Amino acid sequence: LxxxxxxxxxxxxxxxxxxxxxxxxxxxxxxxxxxxxxxxxxxSFYTWEQARDIVLDAYHTFSPQMADIARKFFDEKWIHAPVRPGKSGGAFAHPTVPSAHPYVLTNYTGQARDVMTLAHELGHGVHMYLSGQKNGLFALYTPLTTAETASVFGEMLVFQDLMQKEPSAAARLKMMFQKIEDTFATxxxxxxxxxxxxxxxxxxxxxxxxxxxxxxxxxxxxxxxxxxxxxxxxxxxxxxxxxxxxxxxxxxxxxxxxxxxxxxxxxxxxxxxxxxxxxxxxxxxxxxxxxxxxxxxxxxxxxxxxxxxxxxxxxxxxxxxxxxxxxxxxxxxxxxxx
Ligand SMILES: [Zn+2]
CATH class of the missing domain: 1.10.1370.20 (Oligoendopeptidase f, C-terminal domain)
Known part of the structure; x- marks a missing residue:
């Protein structure tokens, strides 16, 4: 490496x-x-419904099973998305016990970056969900080395999709710059x-x-x-x-x-x-x-x-x-x- x-x-x-x-x-x-x-x-700005459809479509193209699990997060309200006074910033997914389900927190403002963050955190959510079902409590928490396996992957799927849909070359350039600098940072x-x-x-x-x-x-x-x-x-x-x-x-x-x-x-x-x-x-x-x-x-x-x-x-x-x-x-x- x-x-x-x-x-x-x-x-x-x-x-x-x-x-x-x-x-x-x-x-x-x-x-x-x-x-x-x-x-x-x-x-471009994306409504919450648009963001949901973009993420689920990109997941579905890759794997219908992953999309079905991600859809549960929307349907069963496992995501807290609006920006609220006093709410913690950033975004994360958090597992619970395997008999329950993980939660996702984001602060959604409709930018392309927020759509990718949503895809990222749902990747964590799907990962935790699958791992919790298969392994139970003791192998549920992935270590840092493999923790991003679903999140960064899901984010990449959505990034490619957004790039294809974005009509403005200038907007695509801006998104690409951000993506590359994030990737360099990591x-x-x-x-x-x-x-x-x-x-x-x-x-x-x-x-x-x-x-x-x-x-x-x-x-x-x-x-x-x-x-x-x-x-x-x-x-x-x-x-x-x-x-x-x-x-x-x-x-x-x-x-x-x-x-x-x-x-x-x-x-x-x-x-x-x-x-x-x-x-x-x-x-x-x-x-x-x-x-x-x-x-x-x-x-x-x-x-x-x-x-x-x-x-x-x-x-x-x-x-x-x-x-x-x-x-x-x-x-x-x-x-x-x-
Ligand atoms: Zn992550």
Whole structure:
């Protein structure tokens, strides 16, 4: 996984070079990384009913069984969606005991992103539902490594569907930018942070206690490896490692996070290659919940986690998004590429 991702860092640089062009800057600095594109007023809005139909249709095209389970969440009112004073922000799905059912919370405002969030949380919901039915309480809770198997997958199905339906190329470009930056945050950024984590643990073993400056030097080295020359990292950026609590509180977290995300993208790539044959294997994988180690569960669906080609499939899915993004940018801003 690490080798596959670090040897494809140029995908990250490609995206940020494009962003620099679209923002009209000579160089992109670290604080520009998350700047929105100057595209306003092109987004489509979706009513709750439209969102429900989009999500259920996309699920149904993949697997009628998954759609039937997701439909229960709407029909039986297991989702709390309106924005209310005092309600917690964000979105999540929460399991209960297997004899009851999971719940979903979102704060729905009708943007494309909210539709994808709904698809994401319903993926968790379906995963919990299947796993709860098959395993009972003790294997119901999936660990971080496989927790996103249904959520990110469902989100990807809906993303592709929304992209097809969106008539405005500018709106599609904006959605694609968001999707790519979310994906970078969950795969590439986590892997670069894993290289940092590995780097300072190794240095600590070899050199003894490290100073903050030494941490910063390892941080900059591992971040520069990812961004290449696409983003100018100021000296002030070198202290950013200190805001990531996981390095102290949950060592290894960033690896598990990247693993979980790239796993799903690689599975999504298998679905594109295998089509309908992939679907029952995938449903079995969800139903297996936490009943065995991830490598054992995946071996049952014919996936070898030690095979670089499998991970390469996930990277390929990301690279294709960047290719589509570049094509969209040329379509929306032909003058910038003349
Ligand atoms: Zn999630």
């Amino acid at each position: 690490i080798e596959t991702v670090t040897s494809s860092y140029d995908i990250v640089a490609r995206h940020y070079r494009l962003k620099r062009t679209l923002l009209g800057y000579d160089e992109l600095t670290d604080y520009d990384r998350y700047a929105p594109l100057p595209i306003e007023g092109v987004e 795969v590439y950024r986590q892997v670069a942070m894993n290289r940092f984590e590995d780097g300072y643990h190794t240095a600590r073993r070899q050199q003894g206690e490290l100073s903050a400056e030494q941490f910063s030097a390892i941080w900059m080295e591992t971040q520069k490896a990812m961004f290449g020359d696409s983003v100018n990292l100021r000296d002030e950026y070198s202290i950013w490692w200190s805001y990531v609590g996981h390095f102290v509180s949950v060592p290894g977290y960033v690896y598990a996070y990247a693993f979980g995300e790239l796993l799903v993208l690689a599975l999504y790539n298998l679905y594109r290659e295998q089509g309908a044959d992939f679907v029952p294997k995938y449903i079995d994988l969800l139903a297996a919940g936490d009943s065995d180690w991830p490598d054992k569960l995946l071996a049952r669906v014919g996936v070898d986690l030690n095979d670089p080609n499998f991970w390469q499939g996930g990277v390929k899915a990301i690279e294709e998004l960047v290719e589509q993004e570049e094509a969209l940018a040329r379509e929306v801003y032909p003058e910038l590429f003349a």
